Amino acid sequence: MIEVLGVHKSFGALEVLRGVSLEVAAGEVVVVLGPSGSGKSTLLRAINHLEKVDRGYITIDGELIGYRRRGGKLHELKESEILKQRKDIGFVFQNFNLFPHLTALENVAEVAALSDARHFLERVGLADKADAYPRQLSGGQQQRVAIARALATRPKVVLFDEPTSALDPELVGEVLDVLRDLARSGTTMVVVTHEIGFAREVADRIVFIDDGVIVEQGSPGEVLDHPVHERTRAFLSKVL
Amino acid sequence: MTSGTLTLVSTKDDDLPSLPVVPARHPWRWVGVAFVLVLAAQFVHGLVTNPAWDWPTFARYFTAQSILTAVGTTIVLTVLGTVLGFALGIVVAVLRMSKSPFLSAVGWTYIWAFRSIPLIVQLLFWFNISYLYQRLSLGVPFGPEFVSFETIALISPMGAAVLGLALHQAAYAAEIVRSGVISVDRGQLEAAAALGIPRFRQFRRIVLPQAMRSILPNAANEVISLFKGTSVVSVMAIGELFYQVQVIYGRNARVVALLMVATVWYIILTTLLSIGQHYVERYFARGDRR
Numbered sequence: 050m051i052e053v054l055g056v057h058k059s060f061g062a063l064e065v066l067r068g069v070s071l072e073v074a075a076g077e078v079v080v081v082l083g084p085s086g087s088g089k090s091t092l093l094r095a096i097n098h099l100e101k102v103d104r105g106y107i108t109i110d111g112e113l114i115g116y117r118r119r120g121g122k123l124h125e126l127k128e129s130e131i132l133k134q135r136k137d138i139g140f141v142f143q144n145f146n147l148f149p150h151l152t153a154l155e156n157v158a159e160v161a162a163l164s165d166a167r168h169f170l171e172r173v174g175l176a177d178k179a180d181a182y183p184r185q186l187s188g189g190q191q192q193r194v195a196i197a198r199a200l201a202t203r204p205k206v207v208l209f210d211e212p213t214s215a216l217d218p219e220l221v222g223e224v225l226d227v228l229r230d231l232a233r234s235g236t237t238m239v240v241v242t243h244e245i246g247f248a249r250e251v252a253d254r255i256v257f258i259d260d261g262v263i264v265e266q267g268s269p270g271e272v273l274d275h276p277v278h279e280r281t282r283a284f285l286s287k288v289l
Numbered sequence: 290m291t292s293g294t295l296t297l298v299s300t301k302d303d304d305l306p307s308l309p310v311v312p313a314r315h316p317w318r319w320v321g322v323a324f325v326l327v328l329a330a331q332f333v334h335g336l337v338t339n340p341a342w343d344w345p346t347f348a349r350y351f352t353a354q355s356i357l358t359a360v361g362t363t364i365v366l367t368v369l370g371t372v373l374g375f376a377l378g379i380v381v382a383v384l385r386m387s388k389s390p391f392l393s394a395v396g397w398t399y400i401w402a403f404r405s406i407p408l409i410v411q412l413l414f415w416f417n418i419s420y421l422y423q424r425l426s427l428g429v430p431f432g433p434e435f436v437s438f439e440t441i442a443l444i445s446p447m448g449a450a451v452l453g454l455a456l457h458q459a460a461y462a463a464e465i466v467r468s469g470v471i472s473v474d475r476g477q478l479e480a481a482a483a484l485g486i487p488r489f490r491q492f493r494r495i496v497l498p499q500a501m502r503s504i505l506p507n508a509a510n511e512v513i514s515l516f517k518g519t520s521v522v523s524v525m526a527i528g529e530l531f532y533q534v535q536v537i538y539g540r541n542a543r544v545v546a547l548l549m550v551a552t553v554w555y556i557i558l559t560t561l562l563s564i565g566q567h568y569v570e571r572y573f574a575r576g577d578r579r
Contacts, residue, residue: 097483128488135485146480150498150576159494160484182576202484 050075050237051096051206056105058091065091067261068105073206076235080248082272083258084284089241092258093208096239097138098131109137109205136160139199139207143214145191147183153194154179161201169197173227189220193227206237213244245288249273257281346546350537351553359533360554366519366529370454371512377455378462383492385467396463403460409521411457415449416525450522458515465507469500501573509566513559520551530554 051073058066065088073079083089094100096107098115106123107114115131116123126134147156153175158166170176173193183191192212199207209228213221225247232238232251242248248255248269255272257264259280265272273289276282336342350356385396403411419440426437444452473496481491520531528536534547 099479099483132482132485132487135483138483140480140483142476142480142483144476146474146476148477148480148495148499150573160486184576198484 050077050110051239052108053092053096054105054107056092056095056107057103058088058095058100059103065261066095066102069258069261069263070105071256071263073237073239075205075237077253078232078236078238078240078251079254079256080252080269081239081241081256081258082243082245082248082284087258088261089258090210093140093210093239093241096208097135097140099140109134114138136202137205139202139204141192141195141199141207141209141212143211145183145188145195145215147191147195147198149183152180152182153186153197156183156194157198157201160198166197166201169201170194172200172230173197174223187220188216189223192216192224196224196227196231200231206239207231209238209240209242211241211243213242243288245273245285257284259284341545342549343543343546346541346543347549347553350534350547350550355533355537356530356550356554359528359530360558362527363516363519363529363531363554364558366450366454366522366527367512367516369451370458370515370519373451373455374458374515375462375466375508377459379466381459381463382466382470385463386470400460400463403457406457408453408457408518409524412450412453412522412525415444415453416446418444418449446525446527450525450527454515454519454522458511461511462508465504465511466500468507469502469504470496472503473499498573502570502577505566505570505573509562513562516558516562517555 051071053069053071056066056069057064067088069088069092071079071092081089081092091100095102096109096114098107101115106116112134113123114134115126117126118124147153148159151159154163154166154170157169161169167176167179170179173196175190175193175197178186178190178194181190183194186194192215196207196212212228213224216224221244225244228238228240228247229251240248240252250269252269254266255269256266257272257276257278257280264278264280265276272281273285276285381396381399383396384392385400387393387396406414422440424437425440425443426434428434428436477495477499478491481495486495519529522529523532523535526532530551534551538544538547
């Protein structure tokens with residue numbers, strides 16, 4: 050489904066991704082762990098082309114993201130074509146980024162028919178908050194609306210960039226419940242998070258990134274309980 | 290030790306929770322109020338008792354047909370200047386913010402040019418354009434002409450005034466719109482981009498409504514200043530409010546009374562604009578209410 054191959058990305062002199070390759074199968078839930086600044090958010094943002102990569106490529110269902118291959122060269126797509134590709138890739142931000150001047154329902158309906166929008170709000174358990182503005186919702190509710198909005202384009206894969214990091218501790222649970230529900234229903238998901246418990250429970254595979262490279266990956270049992278690499282062990286000893 | 294201290298405090302101040310609160314006094318405020326009231330009373334007294342204000346003449350002209358027509362012209366100039374100015378201003382702002390260096394340079398140059406030329410000079414230039422170009426024609430440069438007009442027939446004095454005001458206004462409007470757009474959180478654009486919302490729709494549905502919150506106070510300033518600025522077109526002998534009162538006091542020499550006619554009209558209409566501003570701002574703040 051998703052194929053990331055040899056991706057490099059620098060911000061100025063700082064090389065954030067140094068050759069990352071990753072495959073995600075349809076229906077798979079991949080959780081990406083790693084210390085802050087390790088490049089995990091950048092990797093996620095590269096997948097839907099919010100960040101342009103310097104080297105390597107990314108495909109979704111075999112379709113090259115952000116480029117077209119013609120005559121041995123990669124031609125950059127026009128913005129309108131990239132926007133069209135992004136409908137296949139849902140993205141949930143750490144800070145929700147709901148549109149503050151639109152109600153919950155209008156936020157979702159911005160990318161879907163009204164009836165669909167209601168359906169997706171219902172799916173995250175917020176049908177009764179349809180007419181509330183983001184400011185009138187708690188952080189957890191806002192993030193659930195953002196998830197409904199990300200689902201509303203009916204994407205092939207949904208990317209979550211630390212979806213609970215901006216939440217008060219008592220609100221984390223309701224968002225993780227929604228994620229759990231999505232995982233169970235077979236949604237292809239890549240989740241960057243610091244919630245180790247959630248990763249253990251929901252992930253089909255855990256990918257540990259440090260310093261711009263994938264250090265190790267495997268089932269939750271392998272990576273969390275029997276990490277092979279010293280860096281993974283050091284990270285886990287700090288967060289567990 | 291600690292409990293001993295607590296006991297001491299509580300026995301000493303045990304009626305503290307029930308004591309009435311006396312607000313802080315501000316005697317100097319009252320001195321200030323008295324001072325301003327005296328000044329205001331003196332001003333009103335002067336307005337009423339000084340015959341030089343000539344209120345009977347004011348009353349005779351305030352709702353005279355010629356004045357009402359002139360007020361109408363002033364309103365038309367303001368509305369056209371605002372609508373055309375902001376429409377063009379949005380386009381120029383979009384150019385200025387374009388990723389294309391060429392379009393961005395075009396936007397920058399427009400703003401630079403029209404902010405550099407004094408409005409009155411620009412108005413006189415448009416008014417006199419038929420001296421410069423007797424005919425305006427559409428065609429290929431150095432090649433054939435398709436259609437051609439007499440400039441003087443195409444650009445009337447009123448047309449020249451609207452053109453000048455709108456072009457001038459657009460430069461300022463562009464910067465106001467741009468300031469509003471760059472005040473919108475970057476995450477909003479990222480969210481819109483991540484959802485695959487087309488560019489134009491992003492601007493119209495996501496960015497502009499949020500930008501309006503910081504655009505509006507500045508835009509209202511501009512509209513009000515344009516409204517009074519229309520008095521500048523009196524140099525082109527267009528019958529707006531200020532020109533009209535000049536014509537009348539030129540005939541009857543009641544300068545002060547007629548200037549007051551214009552002043553009171555400007556105050557009334559500016560007040561209406563300010564009230565309108567309040568409601569429009571409230572509309573765009575709707576997501577901000579709890």
